[in-house]
């Protein structure tokens with residue numbers, strides 16, 4: 001857990017005159033789940049996009065697995081094993097579960113020297129991977145368009161783990177999910193982390209943060225307003241970090 005996977009060092013992001021991030025520094029350990037909390041516009045999504053190659057920081061450094069890291073595109077980040085998992089944006093809805101799991105990595109076998117897709121092997125691997133993570137999908141051959149948001153998310157997360165992902169970023173992954181699917185999603189995140197993968201999850205729901213995370217990092221107006229282990233803090237203390245106000249209403253907390 002103490003081994004650092006990603007270190008963020010003084011990350012700044014300006015959009016014209018807007019300073020969205022004003023020097024963010026914290027780290028994510030291997031197998032650690034970090035919940036990123038903060039009010040609307042605090043800078044959470046901006047930070048996640050910078051880590052996953054969707055945007056370039058104005059300045060600052062990132063160290064991934066001990067080496068200088070920078071990703072100019074999401075594909076570059078993905079090649080390092082860093083990826084944002086969206087609920088369904090990266091799945092092809094008109095393709096079946098197996099097809100999505102192996103997208104771009106299809107297995108082939110040769111018959112009389114001609115390569116054919118090895119459908120049976122791909123189906124077996126997909127169903128094993130999903131079952132080992134406790135994901136129940138009715139049919140490996142059903143199209144993704146017939147699956148629920150939670151099932152799609154599970155396929156994406158499992159695919160990420162199966163193909164050697166190291167750091168997964170989730171920006172409000174449960175916003176559109178019901179209670180039961182959210183619970184399964186939280187379980188899956190713990191399962192993913194137990195395999196040594198780092199997880200950053202943005203959520204506005206305090207209870208989810210405490211349920212799933214090892215550590216909470218609070219961003220307020222583009223700076224880190226708190227970086228605490230869940231076991232050493234409380235929801236009230238975190239609310240104070242998010243708002244900068246003491247709950248007793250005694251005015252702003254110290255910056």
Ligand SMILES: Nc1ncnc2c1ncn2[C@@H]1O[C@H](COP(=O)(O)OP(=O)(O)OP(=O)(O)O)[C@@H](O)[C@H]1O
Nearest residue numbers: 015018019020038039040041042043044045046047
């Ligand atoms: N492409 C952009 N161009 C200009 N300003 C931007 C852009 N993206 C974000 N911002 C600004 O940067 C700040 C941080 O936005 P960001 O989306 O990172 O917040 P957030 O913490 O994810 O908020 P939310 O909880 O509402 O999703 C905001 O002031 C926002 O208006």
Ligand SMILES: [Mg+2]
Nearest residue numbers: 044045046171
């Ligand atoms: Mg956001």
